[in-house]
Amino acid sequence: MKAWMEVSEERLAANYRVVAAAAGAETDVLAVVKANAYGHGAERCAVALARAGARWFGVADAQEGARVRRALDAAAFAEAQILVMCGLMPEDVPVVVEHRLTPVVWTREQVGWLSEAGIRVHVEMETGMGRQGVKPGEGLAFLLDVALLGSRKVDGVLTHFAAAEVADGAQTRTQRREFELAVAQIRKRGWKLGWVHAGSSSTVDNVVEVQEWLANLAKSVGARAMVRAGIALYGYCQPIAGEGHSRIAAQLQPVMTWRTRVLDVRDVAAGETIGYNATFRAKTAMQVALLPVGYSDGLRRELSGSDSRPGGWVMMGGRDGAKKKAAILGRVSMNLTTVDVTGMDVRVGDEVVLLGDGVTADDHARIAGTIPYEILCGVRGEQM
Numbered sequence: 001m002k003a004w005m006e007v008s009e010e011r012l013a014a015n016y017r018v019v020a021a022a023a024g025a026e027t028d029v030l031a032v033v034k035a036n037a038y039g040h041g042a043e044r045c046a047v048a049l050a051r052a053g054a055r056w057f058g059v060a061d062a063q064e065g066a067r068v069r070r071a072l073d074a075a076a077f078a079e080a081q082i083l084v085m086c087g088l089m090p091e092d093v094p095v096v097v098e099h100r101l102t103p104v105v106w107t108r109e110q111v112g113w114l115s116e117a118g119i120r121v122h123v124e125m126e127t128g129m130g131r132q133g134v135k136p137g138e139g140l141a142f143l144l145d146v147a148l149l150g151s152r153k154v155d156g157v158l159t160h161f162a163a164a165e166v167a168d169g170a171q172t173r174t175q176r177r178e179f180e181l182a183v184a185q186i187r188k189r190g191w192k193l194g195w196v197h198a199g200s201s202s203t204v205d206n207v208v209e210v211q212e213w214l215a216n217l218a219k220s221v222g223a224r225a226m227v228r229a230g231i232a233l234y235g236y237c238q239p240i241a242g243e244g245h246s247r248i249a250a251q252l253q254p255v256m257t258w259r260t261r262v263l264d265v266r267d268v269a270a271g272e273t274i275g276y277n278a279t280f281r282a283k284t285a286m287q288v289a290l291l292p293v294g295y296s297d298g299l300r301r302e303l304s305g306s307d308s309r310p311g312g313w314v315m316m317g318g319r320d321g322a323k324k325k326a327a328i329l330g331r332v333s334m335n336l337t338t339v340d341v342t343g344m345d346v347r348v349g350d351e352v353v354l355l356g357d358g359v360t361a362d363d364h365a366r367i368a369g370t371i372p373y374e375i376l377c378g379v380r381g382e383q384m
């Protein structure tokens with residue numbers, strides 16, 4: 001095996017417990033397992049999270065929902081609820097029915113396709129994310145028009161914050177007001193809902209006040225409050241803008257360890273260059289190791305190290321077992337990467353940590369100018 005991913009179900013469960021504790025007793029946590037659980041494997045993660053206490057799971061589309069449902073059924077979690085968060089197409093309807101999925105809907109077309117099915121839906125309110133949802137001003141008309149509440153098919157309403165990581169930010173405050181309007185209309189009609197949900201990992205992490213607000217909003221329509229957490233379950237959380245740190249990040253552990261093995265070890269003389277365009281030139285004699293992974297596997301090309309700019313690193317154990325940083329030298333290629341193992345006593349076949357303890361998705365994201373989400377989703381390798 002060239003490269004493989006170890007997914008720690010213990011860490012996943014521990015992270016879930018951290019998030020659930022931070023969310024508080026009034027608020028349930030929907031475990032987001034979309035995008036193949038941020039690259040960690042949706043089926044196994046959903047089962048591990050169900051064992052840790054999760055009852056709601058968020059997937060991207062109906063196909064992913066079907067896979068997660070089969071895994072949860074096989075593990076005897078038949079009561080689990082699966083929310084299809086990122087849209088519905090006509091061909092998804094039989095999949096939704098067969099696998100008891102709960103789609104998020106916001107257009108009359110979507111509701112029309114579902115009309116025969118008699119299944120539960122959640123309605124998304126557009127409050128400022130500008131992506132999907134009904135505007136609160138039209139929300140009531142939407143619910144009335146499709147007579148959803150009459151047939152008790154609307155099980156929940158939700159919205160999504162565009163800047164949940166900003167402490168007490170103006171964006172979130174505006175979105176909260178808009179969502180309140182939508183829920184107030186439902187309350188005035190005397191309708192009852194099962195769930196009112198909003199927010200992501202950062203909401204759990206952020207101001208406690210948002211959680212109180214959500215819990216009260218849910219209660220006003222006889223519903224349970226819920227937050228939808230993804231990234232924190234996998235061990236990462238953005239620092240809260242305005243506070244500079246994440247409250248829960250210190251308690252979270254990265255779930256994924258991405259490993260490979262040394263393909264070759266070579267001596268490099270002073271003056272020799274490494275990789276495409278010879279961007280790295282050895283100043284002294286060095287020893288380098290060749291790794292059988294590159295940007296086609298998700299090891300970002302921005303991690304390349306040149307004479308003028310250090311790049312990323314991997315963690316390697318010498319014979320003494322202690323892991324040390326080995327800097328990436330030259331350009332990361334499509335399938336190969338060279339690292340500095342000078343003085344490390346490394347041999348062909350030795351294990352290398354590409355991502356995990358000592359080199360996190362936050363490190364990769366910082367160097368590559370992106371977010372840990374994109375790094376985790378981009379990792380390819382066998383899952384263990």
Ligand SMILES: *Cc1c(COP(=O)(O)O)cnc(C)c1O
Nearest residue numbers: 032085160200201228229230231
């Ligand atoms: C992905 C997603 C989340 C989870 O966000 P994290 O920042 O990973 O916690 C929550 N809600 C919706 C609608 C999402 O698409």
